[in-house]
Amino acid sequence: MSAPTTGRYAFLTNPRWLGLIALMAAVSLACVFLGRWQWTRFEERSADSRQVNAVYDAAPEPLMEALPTLTVRPATLTVRPADEWRPVELTGHYVDDATVVLRNRPVDGNAAAHLVTPFVASGRGGNDLVVVVDRGWIPADRADELGADLPAPPSGEVRLTGRLRLAEDPAGRARPTGQMYTLAPEEVLASAAEVTDLTEVAGLPVLDGHVLAAKESPAPSEPLGGYARPAFNYGMNLSYTIQWGLFSVAALAAVVVLARREAADRSGRGPVRTLSRAEFEEDLEVYQQLRATTALPGGSGGSGGSGVSGVSGGSGARLDRAELEGQGRVIEAAGPDPVRE
Incomplete structure (x- = not known):
């Protein structure tokens, strides 16, 4: 053992x-x-x-030049991380009556409802591309009041300037009709199919990402709230x-720290208590009175002794600094030892 x-x-x-x-x-x-x-x-x-x-202040370029050329239909183009926030231009038209609402996405601290509409962008050789466009926002309570009567995008051919954003992951949960919780292209199109007929875009390639609208020409009949340059407080x-x-x-x-302190206390070398001169003299006087009684060992008082009367005589009548230190605890005074008659 x-x-x-x-x-x-x-x-x-x-x-x-x-x-x-x-x-x-x-x-x-x-x-x-x-x-x-x-x-x-x-x-x-x-x-x-x-x-x-790196890209926010660049001049807008046509979407089809910013992305790889379409060669296979149907196909999916993907917004790359290096393309995010890049300004692009699109020419085409919005799908009629296909505006849906993105919920729970505040803007500058305001509760907001984003209005999102599929956009058919014209490409070279008839290679059209379906692009999800976040057109702007309105207050969330106003979206609840309007219901399905949401501000419409411009009709006919539209020249759109916006910024590329990465696609978001689908929420994968139940959602109200005509609404969604993420800007995932498949979720937006599924939501739009609940409020209008999407036959015209069936079979067309879909941009795996979305565009934040910055400017529409012609301008919409009712302007929406825009998006400021992002700031990152990293x-x-x-x-x-x-x-x-x-x-x-x-x-x-x-x-x-705690272990060292306990080890010092156990060895008798713990922290020293520092007293002022007045505290030292008061403690000394109390200690002398107690020594004059049977309360502490070495006192001269008996069963009939008195703490006060014993101060003037006996072995407990005086107590110097050495006697205090002899009790196993050092008491330091912030001043010279007291002088007693």
Whole structure:
């Protein structure tokens, strides 16, 4: 059988300390994971910011030139990450009565309903392309009041200027008729098919992505709210990353500090109590009175002794600094030792 653990930090093996160490290790690990998550968000947002700055102010180019040429029908063109926010121009027409509503997507802190309509963009050689267009937004409560009577897009041939965006993942949940929760092209077209006939676009290739409208010519009869240049506050994510890192280190450091303090207390070398001169004199006087009674060992008082009367005589009549230190605890005074007659 092995000998019991001894040493200054032997107490670390008792259940209370093992539990504390396990708890602080778990807290530290959780802080590490939260810091890594914030770092990932920082990298994503900083990359998005660089992409916006790279293409946002470029001159618009025709959609078919910004994307690969169609060679097979039906086919699907995909907006690439390097194309996101790139300005493009489209010429074609909106599908009649096919406007649907994107819900739960605030704009600049306002509850908004985005109006989304399929657009048939004309291409070279009759290669038309169906493009989902987010035309703008209206207040969410107004969309509820209007119901199906939503502001219509311009009719006939339209010249549209907008910005490319990546396709979103389908929500995969039940939705009200004529509404959706994500800008996934298949979900938008399925929603539009609930409010109008989409026979004219059947078999046409569909852009895997969507376009945020910036300008329509001719202008619509009722203007919609537009979208400002995106801003990315990724500095906040970097700050959170640093904070979680500090919390992780602090959780482990707390165990070290507490262990050192308990080890010092157990060895009798714990923190020294520092008193002011007035506190020292008051404590000394109380201690002398107690020594004059049977309350403390070494007192001269008997069963009939009095704490006050015993101050003037007996072995407990005087108590100097050495006697205080001899009780196993050092008391320091912020000033010279008191002088008594």
